Amino acid sequence: MRTSIATVCISGTLEQKMLACAKAGFDGIEIFEQDLTVSAMSPEEVKALADRLGLTLDLFQPFRDFEGVDAATLAANLARAEAKFKLMGRLGIDTILLCSNVGTATINDDALFAAQIRELGLLAAAYGVKIAYEALAWGTFVNTYLHSWRLVELVDLPNVGLCLDSFHILSRGDDPAGIETIDAEKIFFVQLADAPVLSMDILSWSRHYRVFPGEGGFELDTFMGHLVRSGYDGIVSLEIFNDVFRQSNVERTAVDGMRSLIWLQDLTCTLLGDGAQGHPLGIRALPEAQRPDGFDYAEIRTEDPEAVAGMLAQLGFTFRGQHRRKPVTLWSAGAARIIINTQRSRGITAEVSGFGIQIPDAALATERASALQAPAVPRHHTPDEQPLHGIAAPDDTEVFFGTSAAQPPWAVEFGHPHTTETGLITGIDHINLAQPWQAFDESVLFYTSTLNLAARPGTEVPSPMGLVRSQVLRTDDGAVRLALNIVPHGLENTTDRALRYPEHIALHTDDIFALARRAASAGMEFLAVPKNYYEDLAARFGLDAPTLAQLAELNLLYDRDEHGEFLHFYTETVGTMFFEVVQRRGGYDGYGAPNAPVRLAAQFERNRAMQY
Numbered sequence: 001m002r003t004s005i006a007t008v009c010i011s012g013t014l015e016q017k018m019l020a021c022a023k024a025g026f027d028g029i030e031i032f033e034q035d036l037t038v039s040a041m042s043p044e045e046v047k048a049l050a051d052r053l054g055l056t057l058d059l060f061q062p063f064r065d066f067e068g069v070d071a072a073t074l075a076a077n078l079a080r081a082e083a084k085f086k087l088m089g090r091l092g093i094d095t096i097l098l099c100s101n102v103g104t105a106t107i108n109d110d111a112l113f114a115a116q117i118r119e120l121g122l123l124a125a126a127y128g129v130k131i132a133y134e135a136l137a138w139g140t141f142v143n144t145y146l147h148s149w150r151l152v153e154l155v156d157l158p159n160v161g162l163c164l165d166s167f168h169i170l171s172r173g174d175d176p177a178g179i180e181t182i183d184a185e186k187i188f189f190v191q192l193a194d195a196p197v198l199s200m201d202i203l204s205w206s207r208h209y210r211v212f213p214g215e216g217g218f219e220l221d222t223f224m225g226h227l228v229r230s231g232y233d234g235i236v237s238l239e240i241f242n243d244v245f246r247q248s249n250v251e252r253t254a255v256d257g258m259r260s261l262i263w264l265q266d267l268t269c270t271l272l273g274d275g276a277q278g279h280p281l282g283i284r285a286l287p288e289a290q291r292p293d294g295f296d297y298a299e300i301r302t303e304d305p306e307a308v309a310g311m312l313a314q315l316g317f318t319f320r321g322q323h324r325r326k327p328v329t330l331w332s333a334g335a336a337r338i339i340i341n342t343q344r345s346r347g348i349t350a351e352v353s354g355f356g357i358q359i360p361d362a363a364l365a366t367e368r369a370s371a372l373q374a375p376a377v378p379r380h381h382t383p384d385e386q387p388l389h390g391i392a393a394p395d396d397t398e399v400f401f402g403t404s405a406a407q408p409p410w411a412v413e414f415g416h417p418h419t420t421e422t423g424l425i426t427g428i429d430h431i432n433l434a435q436p437w438q439a440f441d442e443s444v445l446f447y448t449s450t451l452n453l454a455a456r457p458g459t460e461v462p463s464p465m466g467l468v469r470s471q472v473l474r475t476d477d478g479a480v481r482l483a484l485n486i487v488p489h490g491l492e493n494t495t496d497r498a499l500r501y502p503e504h505i506a507l508h509t510d511d512i513f514a515l516a517r518r519a520a521s522a523g524m525e526f527l528a529v530p531k532n533y534y535e536d537l538a539a540r541f542g543l544d545a546p547t548l549a550q551l552a553e554l555n556l557l558y559d560r561d562e563h564g565e566f567l568h569f570y571t572e573t574v575g576t577m578f579f580e581v582v583q584r585r586g587g588y589d590g591y592g593a594p595n596a597p598v599r600l601a602a603q604f605e606r607n608r609a610m611q612y
């Protein structure tokens, strides 16, 4: 499949954009006119640079507000178009995108639309230009792709066809199945965009909230399935208008986009099954996706290993030994393994620096991640040590693939072959990772695609520092769960890293009261929960007084839904990390969302107190 990306998706000058797109592996680009207008490069220089980079210039866009106008406006529009056709000749671009009219159309008449577009088509033909007509979802009279297709049929010129843009089709809730009824030869261009499911006017949604495929809520694999079956064999491009992407690192965003197209092809192959082959679009599958079986371990990098070890001991973890060659120790409790690493600390007292997941075939998972352009984490190992397969996530978390086994083979390197014992902690429930504001969407795609996790709908948690965007990524069975939290905008410049990126490891237990009591008597410091919270609990759930008193005494939080109950507590923070302990009763499958604002406010109070 030939891939392209609109220059409007990413930050920088036109030259920087072109370099980044070529480096990320795109075959071509769409030139967004504004990027050329403000560029210091002449059209000829742009063409020469594209040639040098091996990029094709696939589309010039947008040409706006053409059809459905009075005679005088039509004449002016044709003159405007002719200037652009000449410019395209200098760029060496043969296709222009024509958006359906949103501004100047006053006459609603399909015959007139078609006649006027026909005039444009005839003029374009004289310049060797093709016109790809796109129905914008907010077009005054033409706003569905099937309507734009009827008009293209009426125009009936070889150089006038369609541009299909997934956003305009899916945002309106239109059924993309109709794509299969379109003559594939007449689909001149395809643009893909995903978007979070929001309830707002479509224009604002489109101009600010588009994201790369896999980062939003649209079913783009279904869309692609119809496109593949239509027989289309042209370019599939990304066209994302997104406020964050436009100010983020251009190279990273380009790779993020490329990853989305690689992943979407794989999802579409899965959806089409045997039917994926034998279509001209030539979509490619990745090495097989596998479901992770659980967390292998969580890793804490620290300058203060004593503080972290102290907390683990209070929680009931057992010291399992020091790695025979590295300054790394292993602690375990039930199936939970935690590694304390004092190597390469990044100037932070303690942080959740990575985790391992267990997967049936670690080498295959690494191959798949590499095909998704995940950067490898280099780790040395001696011939008698387990090789480690690691990838670096956009938030700098290091993720390692380990084989699925009750006793991980690497544990012997810590001198202790068995790491499982019975105790109150039974395993790792989830890991919560703080995302720098510009990495959130990229991380969602990175973790879901490389670890084969499903993204749940996002939420927003109010905190004294702002709204914290939050999203859970997980396996269906809950064996691996990640919670991503975005750090509120503006805090990236604060010098207090604890305020910036608090992350945590959540452990599960079958008896949180016993565990909390034992930890308290071992001297553990809990995050203090305000009294108001327990009054609210009493009102919401009708808990009896002794239960409430016990919860309050131990700083436990509580939630309940139609499936079951959830009890949890948080430890104090060390560096930028803390622990959570959770107990799930019945079929409760959430994360205590109503309690998240209580936690964030309590941590904020605690941070303030520490500053005085």
Ligand SMILES: O=C(O)c1ccc(O)c(O)c1
Pocket (backbone or CB within 6 Å): 061, 062, 097, 099, 134, 136, 165, 191, 206, 207, 239
């Ligand atoms: O928002 C717009 O105006 C706009 C322009 C060009 C496109 O291809 C598009 O999908 C939207």
Ligand SMILES: [Mg+2]
Pocket (backbone or CB within 6 Å): 134, 165, 191, 239
């Ligand atoms: Mg478009």
